[in-house]
Amino acid sequence: MNERAPKRNLFGVIARFEEAGDLLVAAKRAYAAGYRQLDAYTPFPVHGLSEALGLDKQPNFVPYLVLLGAIFGGLAGYMLQYYTSVIAYPLNIGSRPLNSWPAFMVITFEGAVLMAAVAGVLGMLFLNKLPMPYHPVFNTPNFNRASRDAFFLCVLATDPRFDEQETGAFLKSLHPSAVHAVEQGDTEIYD
Numbered sequence: 001m002n003e004r005a006p007k008r009n010l011f012g013v014i015a016r017f018e019e020a021g022d023l024l025v026a027a028k029r030a031y032a033a034g035y036r037q038l039d040a041y042t043p044f045p046v047h048g049l050s051e052a053l054g055l056d057k058q059p060n061f062v063p064y065l066v067l068l069g070a071i072f073g074g075l076a077g078y079m080l081q082y083y084t085s086v087i088a089y090p091l092n093i094g095s096r097p098l099n100s101w102p103a104f105m106v107i108t109f110e111g112a113v114l115m116a117a118v119a120g121v122l123g124m125l126f127l128n129k130l131p132m133p134y135h136p137v138f139n140t141p142n143f144n145r146a147s148r149d150a151f152f153l154c155v156l157a158t159d160p161r162f163d164e165q166e167t168g169a170f171l172k173s174l175h176p177s178a179v180h181a182v183e184q185g186d187t188e189i190y191d
Helices: 020-032 062-088 101-127 143-147 164-172
Strands: 010-017 038-041 151-156 178-183
Touching: 010 020, 010 164, 020 038, 020 151, 020 164, 062 101, 143 151, 151 164, 164 178
Parallel strands: none
Antiparallel strands: 010 151, 010 178, 038 151
């Protein structure tokens, strides 16, 4: 290794495919080869790609966030009605009890649904690290085709099996259109 060569800060190695089927086969072969830090970029959803990348084996926290949001929203809706009807403005109408829980259920249910939806959207954005106006793969030649007609498979440098030369050779053996190393800046570390 050349000691004078500038140190490269790699994000990963990326391969471009022209067909969705080729990407799917490549993702399956990369996962079977032991690569676990994979990412794919496609212009439209590809059926079976998340399973090929092993994403179905990773934990999904969004349902738990939705459940917590629903519980919080339901409790907040109920407590708001309880406070206004029992503590702040107690009015005895038709001799019904002040804490009439059946009358509170509509607002409680709507509060649960509203906060579940808000927690789901915000949780999804947070867990996906969105919005992300810049990403190192944007520097890949022809990456703008990922939103039109090209399919990309990236092996991240954080993968335990990652070696720039070996990973590049492995991706070339999958017969892509092109293979590129993806560099990132010294201060911007993405994973």
